[in-house]
Amino acid sequence: MFKRLADSSPAIAITVDGKQVTARAGDTVAAALLAAGIDHCRTTPVTGAPRAPYCLMGVCFDCLVTVDGVGSRQGCLIPVREGMKVETQLGRREAGR
Amino acid sequence: MIAAADLASSYELVVIGGGPAGLAAAALAARAGVSTVLFDENPGVGGQIYRAITSTPVKNRAILGEDYWDGAALADEAKASGALIVNGATVWSLDRQRLVGVSIGGKARVIEASRVIIATGSQERPFPIPGWTLPGVMTAGAAQTALKAQGLIVGGRTVLAGGGPLLWLLAAQTLRAGGTIDAILDTTPNRNWLQAIFHLPDFALSPYFGKGLALLREVRAKVPVHRAHTIEAVGTDRLREVVFSGPGGTRRLPVDLLLLHQGVVPNVNLANAAGVAHVWNDRQLCFVPVLDADFGSSVPGIAVAGDGAGIAGGTAAAERGRIAAIAAVRALKPEAVVPDTQAIRQRLQREEMGRAFLDCLNRPADAFRLPEGDTIACRCEEVTARQVRETAQMGCEGPNQMKAFLRCGMGPCQGRLCGLTVTELIAAERKTSPDEVGYYRLRPPVKPITLAELASLPISEAERKAVER
Numbered sequence A: 001m002f003k004r005l006a007d008s009s010p011a012i013a014i015t016v017d018g019k020q021v022t023a024r025a026g027d028t029v030a031a032a033l034l035a036a037g038i039d040h041c042r043t044t045p046v047t048g049a050p051r052a053p054y055c056l057m058g059v060c061f062d063c064l065v066t067v068d069g070v071g072s073r074q075g076c077l078i079p080v081r082e083g084m085k086v087e088t089q090l091g092r093r094e095a096g097r
Numbered sequence B: 001m002i003a004a005a006d007l008a009s010s011y012e013l014v015v016i017g018g019g020p021a022g023l024a025a026a027a028l029a030a031r032a033g034v035s036t037v038l039f040d041e042n043p044g045v046g047g048q049i050y051r052a053i054t055s056t057p058v059k060n061r062a063i064l065g066e067d068y069w070d071g072a073a074l075a076d077e078a079k080a081s082g083a084l085i086v087n088g089a090t091v092w093s094l095d096r097q098r099l100v101g102v103s104i105g106g107k108a109r110v111i112e113a114s115r116v117i118i119a120t121g122s123q124e125r126p127f128p129i130p131g132w133t134l135p136g137v138m139t140a141g142a143a144q145t146a147l148k149a150q151g152l153i154v155g156g157r158t159v160l161a162g163g164g165p166l167l168w169l170l171a172a173q174t175l176r177a178g179g180t181i182d183a184i185l186d187t188t189p190n191r192n193w194l195q196a197i198f199h200l201p202d203f204a205l206s207p208y209f210g211k212g213l214a215l216l217r218e219v220r221a222k223v224p225v226h227r228a229h230t231i232e233a234v235g236t237d238r239l240r241e242v243v244f245s246g247p248g249g250t251r252r253l254p255v256d257l258l259l260l261h262q263g264v265v266p267n268v269n270l271a272n273a274a275g276v277a278h279v280w281n282d283r284q285l286c287f288v289p290v291l292d293a294d295f296g297s298s299v300p301g302i303a304v305a306g307d308g309a310g311i312a313g314g315t316a317a318a319e320r321g322r323i324a325a326i327a328a329v330r331a332l333k334p335e336a337v338v339p340d341t342q343a344i345r346q347r348l349q350r351e352e353m354g355r356a357f358l359d360c361l362n363r364p365a366d367a368f369r370l371p372e373g374d375t376i377a378c379r380c381e382e383v384t385a386r387q388v389r390e391t392a393q394m395g396c397e398g399p400n401q402m403k404a405f406l407r408c409g410m411g412p413c414q415g416r417l418c419g420l421t422v423t424e425l426i427a428a429e430r431k432t433s434p435d436e437v438g439y440y441r442l443r444p445p446v447k448p449i450t451l452a453e454l455a456s457l458p459i460s461e462a463e464r465k466a467v468e469r
Ligand SMILES: Cc1cc2nc3c(=O)[nH]c(=O)nc-3n(C[C@H](O)[C@@H](O)[C@H](O)COP(=O)(O)OP(=O)(O)OC[C@H]3O[C@@H](n4cnc5c(N)ncnc54)[C@H](O)[C@@H]3O)c2cc1C
Pocket: A057, B016, B017, B018, B019, B020, B021, B022, B039, B040, B041, B042, B046, B047, B048, B049, B050, B089, B090, B091, B092, B119, B120, B121, B122, B123, B124, B141, B142, B144, B145, B166, B169, B264, B267, B270, B305, B306, B307, B308, B312, B313, B314, B315, B317, B318, B447
């Protein structure tokens, strides 16, 4: 869905559900997932429907992911860090209700 | 990086939001000698218009355009002013006593402020069409953010839909960056011209006139534009097709990415939670805070500047920030020297001149604001338009009651993407005005924070004594 204009920024290695993904400095978690072609980042608590980042500006909360063990973080507001562990979320199981 | 622990316990001025309004306000106040802190939840300053202005990987200046690069001066000015600028800082609470709850890097603080300027800007208006929750459907603003901040451009088959200046701007920026757009579905009703035409003389004098025409020409030369009365995003696990109906009948386009946009509306959550009074603005079809000439709100000591005060654009946002900051400086440090407000107000007036035309021309059609049937109104709790309409017919009079019936507005986005839809749907079903219906009553935290963040709040000596016996 998205491609990089230039690959000039330094590479940053993160894992998404245990798989290696190469992000770039300046990426947010949500941008790194989109650039890597990862189709959705969570499923909803109500019907289990897949969701992907929608607004990339912190308003929709569809980009919720687990970052380094902390659940329901807004992926579009968190810059990637070397070695970051990102996990996609299953809404039904992890929403905790 | 500034940590939560580095903050003082109080500041004379707290500015919330680092777009043009917040940057201009913080710079002016700090320069006048007011102790000022600015919080912004993004990794860098700039807000929406100047997103990633200090870090963008898009080096070819022609792609984002000169209006974007204007932001660099504002960012420099704020940095040099002596204001403390804290990024990655999410404000989750603000109350009438001007206590500001902020979270930085997983640690929370509550800061006292003598004055607060809310400069949290705008967000894109909800665009509730069938299938708008599918992966592959995003907002045009999202694509623009990815371009500015990460240098990502759309790949695959891409369709833009909706209306308003930002849709055309993103299209132009994408094309300049070498991206391809397969089609634009223009949803602006033709009859909007009837209302807009009265305001054309003012618009012709505003800076947006020439720029707008050039943008339309640039995009139309390269992308097929179709009129659309209805749009549907189709797919099961992800978006596969866009189906739209227009003057030429119904058409289907296979597509990978659909970017929606029908204007921006004030981001009211923080002001609303702080108890700031709002009214319905029928021309902009949204709630706006009730403000005085200095952008002071109904809550003493709290001002709302920038597009959060009603949509007027980035340059106007900076001028509004300056006016709000001057009022704050005058209250805090009457002896300080401040710029002449008369000149600022004149510039602001010039900026605001073309607004009536733009608002009337780009007024989104009812079909794209008042969804029907199984179309989702509340994305978080997956509440449909039919549910909202039927509950309103049964006697539910307002959005807060609707929450209790359907849970709409109770998910993590706290009504940001359903609030206007739910208000307008209730108003339509009950044949009354959105002003009468009102908006969700919001309470802090306006952004979810973890228990660990709350537990990290420092405890004062007085608080410790209060519980130790
Ligand atoms: C996605 C998007 C893209 C846009 N792009 C353009 C453009 O390219 N050109 C143009 O002319 N106009 C654009 N606009 C219109 C925009 O409203 C501008 O007019 C301008 O950015 C408004 O400036 P502002 O200072 O009022 O707010 P903004 O620039 O929106 O800045 C508000 C800032 O506040 C921060 N914030 C919000 N809530 C909190 C909180 N609780 N805690 C901490 N920080 C918070 C936000 O992260 C943001 O950085 C865009 C709008 C949107 C929504």
